[in-house]
Amino acid sequence: MNEFPTSARAVIIGGGIVGCSTAYHLARLGWEVLLLERHKLTSGTTFHAAGLVGQLRSNANITQLLGYSVDLYRRLEAETGIATGWKMNGGLRLACTEDRWLEVKRQATTAHSFGLDMQLLTPSEAQALWPLMNVDDLIGAAYLPTDGQANPSDITQSLARGARMAGAQIVEDTAVTRIVVEKGRVRGVETSRGTVDCEGLIVCAGQWTRDLAATVGVSVPLVSVEHQYMVTEPVAGVTSDLPTLRDPDRLIYWKEEVGGLVMGGYEPNPIPWAVDGIPEGFHYTLLSSNYEQFEQFMEAAVGRVPALESAGIKQLVNGPESFTPDGNFILGEAPGLPGFFVGAGFNAFGIAAGGGAGMALAEWVANGAPPFDLWPVDIRRFGAPHASTNWVRARTLEAYGRHYTIAWPGEEAEVARPLRRSPLYATLKEAGACFGEKLGWERPNWFADIDKGEEPRDRYSMTRPGWVEAVAREHRAAREAAVLIDQTSFAKFSLQGPDAAAVLSRICAGRVERAPGRLSYTQMLNEQGGIECDLTVARLGADRFYIVTGTGFATHDFDWIARNIPEGARATLSDVTSGAAVLSLMGPRARDILAAVAEEDVSNAALPFGSARHIIVAGARVLALRVTYVGELGWELHMPVEVAQAVYDALMAAGRPLGLCNAGYRAIETLRLEKGYRAWGADIGPDHTPVEAGLDWAVKLNTDLPFIGRAALERQRRDGVKKRLAAFTVADPSVVLLGRETILRNGVRAGWLSSGGFGHTLGCPMGLGYVRNRDGVDAGWLRDGSYAIEVAGETVPATLHLAPLYDPENTRVRG
Known part of the structure; x- marks a missing residue:
């Protein structure tokens, strides 16, 4: 055996699919990589994964990430010589209620927006692809031909072979006993075989990640949950090309395996595991089969696939997996600890995400940034509440139980509330507030008219939710009289010191070098000109600035500012949110x-x-x-x-x-859309520049002041852009725009809506979205087009607007 190394440029902890994928990609980028696995490759949770590979998510870049996994798995066997079990047999998703069918049709539109071929099928067409199923209760189905399935252990071994071929070293039976941190940065690891110095540490240790990260003060909010699936003996009629099948109204999924079926599901009453800690030596280990817990699926499963009733049962697999409070996995460099990266919490779709997640992590480590905006899975989306494991567990079990329930627009979490409350919480509750939650904060979403007997309770719908009239009231009050909105949950930072002005001037793309008593709306950009932060900066003194940003961006924006304060600069950043x-x-x-x-x-x-x-x-x-x-x-x-x-x-x-009245965040959303104000995380982000987003008026390009991203913006102004943000309206008031609907220009797909809603002043549906063209986009090209929006499979005419829809100076709608 080779001598155990004493150094490597990057050390990866964990030999599951994500760790091996990261090693594969990082080694191919030319990095010296050492992967450490405390037992054997795949021995944690990878070996018992079901292996379904679906691609569609509600975010374009996460969908792209999963699509990369599919592309990788298709070619990996030829590259490494190790079979992966990959089959592109397609994936079916069923709908048995009208609400579910509308959700599925919206998902198909989202797929089309993101460039995926998702086909809407009749029950008979779906049955032709999956002959064993009963379709008596089916309204329709969606089919994604490029979905598939794989053998998790084989794919991992193939990735490990590919990593070794690229020069990575993989060492099994080696436990990491301590992470070495010096002067606020990761410097190496101590192991059962010795110490290894490193420049970057990537922890891909699955459900063990949380406890390991906590030893160096990093919060990774995930918990272990039991997850079961059943494997049958061969079933007559099951063919190797049978698509994967998701039946969310019955909470069940299916796939073919060696002529039999794998059937599992997401029960509403999940069972947490290892509440008091993961047992020592837990590897290649399954939990006892819990037939009583699994029984709740059986009647529904037999109703869908009658052949199951007489099929022999080979095994009921019960394996714990790591899940997160919002159902998304966790990637990225930990805030406050440079050099410490995480890839964990994959919510039982680690095989689907593994290829893409490893690619993204590798590029993040090598380049200091992900290949594209990954905010939905970025570790910096979490905050103070996520330091509590009990809070995380409660929220995670709720998310697990909702895995296959309808994702209602505007749906709020119900458990682990309330936690963070404004001093006005009780007053607003008495006034009829219906609260939502963001990063633990209770925030008024809308107000019921208590005097008229309205109840402050969300009534969800795929078309017209119960809060529409209340939001319309608040919207009109803002336009005609005045509203008062409790926004205590805003993240608020203080930057002070003799160098504060110089530091902020370099980080901010807008003018913050103003006299004390002035306020600046500004973006903070990356070197490519992408918008990393969108916030306001108030100069309160010569060396004192007050920075305000969105509730959910507290960790992200603080980290971005902190990491861009030069070493030695006399500027101190503090979080003053709670004050x-x-x-x-x-x-x-x-x-x-x-x-x-x-x-x-x-x-x-x-x-x-x-x-x-x-x-x-x-x-x-x-x-x-x-x-x-x-x-x-x-x-x-x-x-x-x-x-x-x-x-x-x-x-x-x-x-x-x-005429002053209380208003909430749902009214803010409709009001800002009418005015065309952008929302970070939806309309703008690291993949969008101020030039593309129509925000270059807020950038100090007309000065000679340097700022991060300036060169990229100058190139765009000179060479033009290939996408531009525009507003859209639809005449039919019954159309529901939520975001992710497909934009069609002259009948050709040209982008998707980043935000959608209803303009209560305009009296029509509206949205914002980027129109794309590989040959370039300018105002003339945009105006020359004829536009429509695909909404839940239907195409509706739309009007493009390049000016704000609502003009408060003239109180009129602009064309």
């Missing part, structure tokens, strides 16, 4: 209301747009930021939490005679 409550006062009567309770002059001359001034409201010192995200006159009022109630009471007392 400040925020009330947003918005609407044409906002100034009248604020003037009634403020001790200072709040006229436009005294507090112009973009100002950041301290004023006294109801005896309390309040930072008034003149800014809007709803397209109306307004202020964000930031204040110490202890005065929030007094300020709220004063504003409501002064504003009620003028």
